[in-house]
Amino acid sequence: MTTLGFLTGGLRRTDPAAGRAHHAVGGRLALAALAALVLLALLAPVVSPHSPVLRSGDAFLQPGSAGHPLGTDALGYDLLARVLYGMRASLLAAAVVIASGSLIGGLVGVLAGALPGWVDSVLMRLTDLFLALPGLVIAMAVAASLGASYRSALIGIAVVWWPMYARLVRGEIRAWATRPHLEAARLAGVPWGRRVVRHLLPGVRSTVVVAASLDVGGLVVALSALSFVGLSSPAPAAELGAMAAQGMPYLLTSWWVPIVPGIAVMLLALVANYAGDAVRDLLRRR
Numbered sequence: 001m002t003t004l005g006f007l008t009g010g011l012r013r014t015d016p017a018a019g020r021a022h023h024a025v026g027g028r029l030a031l032a033a034l035a036a037l038v039l040l041a042l043l044a045p046v047v048s049p050h051s052p053v054l055r056s057g058d059a060f061l062q063p064g065s066a067g068h069p070l071g072t073d074a075l076g077y078d079l080l081a082r083v084l085y086g087m088r089a090s091l092l093a094a095a096v097v098i099a100s101g102s103l104i105g106g107l108v109g110v111l112a113g114a115l116p117g118w119v120d121s122v123l124m125r126l127t128d129l130f131l132a133l134p135g136l137v138i139a140m141a142v143a144a145s146l147g148a149s150y151r152s153a154l155i156g157i158a159v160v161w162w163p164m165y166a167r168l169v170r171g172e173i174r175a176w177a178t179r180p181h182l183e184a185a186r187l188a189g190v191p192w193g194r195r196v197v198r199h200l201l202p203g204v205r206s207t208v209v210v211a212a213s214l215d216v217g218g219l220v221v222a223l224s225a226l227s228f229v230g231l232s233s234p235a236p237a238a239e240l241g242a243m244a245a246q247g248m249p250y251l252l253t254s255w256w257v258p259i260v261p262g263i264a265v266m267l268l269a270l271v272a273n274y275a276g277d278a279v280r281d282l283l284r285r286r
Contacts, residue, residue, distance in 0.1 A: 027278025034216075034275040037268065041088035050078035052085040052238040061254040071256045073247060077236070079256065083264045085238035090268060093154055094219040098212045100158045105165025106208060112166065113173025114196050124170065127163045135160040136222060143231040150239075153232040157222055161215075168211055172204040206283045214276035217269035224265045240265050 040047060049069075055076035062072045070079040112123040143156035177200065185195050226232050227241030235242070240261040247258030 026274065027281055030271055030274030031278050033271045037087065037271060038091060040084060041091050044081075044084040044088045048078075048081040048084050050081045052077065052082045053236045061250065061257065063254070063256060070260050071254075073243075073257045074250060074254075075236070079243075079260050082238040082243060083240070083261060086240040086243060086261060087264060087268060089150070089233075089237075089239055090220045090223055090265075091216075093150070093157075093223045094216050094272075096154055097158050097161050097219055097223075098215055101161040101215075102165050102208055102212055104158075105162035105167075106169045106204075108162070108166040109169025109171075109204075110173055110196060110200070113170040113177065114200060116174075120170075123166070127166045130160060130163040131167070133160070136225060139222065140226065140229065140231055143226055148231050148234060150233040150237070153223060153226045156226065156231070157219065161219070165208065165211065168207060169204050172207050173200055176200050176203040210276070210280040210283055213279040214273065216272035216276065220265060220268045220272065 049067075058076070059068060059072045060076050061074055062068055064071045068078050068080065070083065072078055073082075108123050108127065112120045112127075138160050139153075139156035141156075142159050143152040146152035146155060181199065185199060190198075223232070224239075224241030224244075227239040228245045230242070230245070232239050232242060235246070243261035244258045244265070247254075247261070250257045251259075
């Protein structure tokens with residue numbers, strides 16, 4: 001019994017360190033995988049074996065082969081080329097929405113956190129209004145009202161994506177504003193704008209970076225959902241959600257047509273989420 005207790009006690013003592021080591025390795029692998037996917041997407045015109053919008057002769061609904069590793073769709077388009085360009089569009093859209101959301105939401109959050117009183121109340125009630133609305137439904141409504149296009153999809157998602165950043169930044173600003181060095185700067189007569197830029201913004205930078213890294217996966221799925229229902233670029237543009245929707249009639253006969261872009265969306269979302277976790281852990285340790 002004593003020996004068993006000794007062994008289990010030793011396992012309990014070593015398990016946390018081993019778990020952290022495995023988690024760190026997994027995080028590095030996720031970051032490397034995301035970097036590889038981003039590189040593939042950026043180099044799509046170079047590494048793509050075919051054009052995403054030109055038919056490959058008479059190769060219709062052809063399964064994977066040497067000439068078409070992922071097969072072709074009903075119109076003769078090479079699926080590998082379209083997936084690469086679709087990943088490129090999804091990652092670019094995610095970057096644009098994250099940049100606009102963090103900029104608009106960060107500005108609202110900084111003003112609300114640094115100006116308590118009626119400014120904080122008005123901005124936070126506006127933020128709460130947007131948070132209370134069904135985000136994806138509002139994004140679809142905005143995109144539909146502007147007309148189906150890539151830009152409309154970006155605007156629709158961006159309209160509903162900034163409130164989370166506003167809430168996050170406002171909370172961080174309010175927490176940092178109570179630090180002793182901020183009070184000392186105020187008593188020393190440091191102007192408000194300089195206190196915000198020099199002392200408050202650096203404190204929230206890492207939090208925004210973590211939130212942005214965790215947002216990539218959700219944005220890929222949201223943008224794919226808009227293109228799936230036809231609210232993004234019209235055909236024959238290569239977008240993962242639209243490709244999956246257009247291939248649904250062939251699910252039982254040529255399964256690769258809708259499944260391959262669906263797997264690409266899942267892979268992007270999973271890798272981005274794990275990479276976001278790794279960025280969070282890295283910044284937390286630092």
